[in-house]
Amino acid sequence: MKGNYVIVRHGKVARIKDGLDRDEVLARHPDWRPCVKPPSQSAIERMIENCSATATDGCRGVDPDGTCQHGCEAWPLFYSLI
Numbered sequence: 001m002k003g004n005y006v007i008v009r010h011g012k013v014a015r016i017k018d019g020l021d022r023d024e025v026l027a028r029h030p031d032w033r034p035c036v037k038p039p040s041q042s043a044i045e046r047m048i049e050n051c052s053a054t055a056t057d058g059c060r061g062v063d064p065d066g067t068c069q070h071g072c073e074a075w076p077l078f079y080s081l082i
C-alpha cells in the first residue's frame, strides 16, 4: 500500500507531512495504521448507493458496512456514515 495517509483513530485520517517516511512514523505510533487517500464525501455516498465500497486499505467491492479480507473497514463504516 502506497501513500502518505494514516488512520490515527476511528473516523480520523491524517496526512503525513512531505519529507517524513510513513514507515518511520508508524514505528513511532504503533496504534496508527496505514491507509489509502480518503475518498470524497460524494464518493462515499456513491459507495453506499451502489452497495459496493472501498476499504481503508484500498480493497474494492467491499460491503459499505463491512470489512475487507484484511480486516480493514469500508470507508462508509470508518466514518460512521452507515
Ligand SMILES: [Zn+2]
Pocket: 055, 057, 058, 059, 068, 069, 070, 071, 072
Ligand atoms: Zn484489504
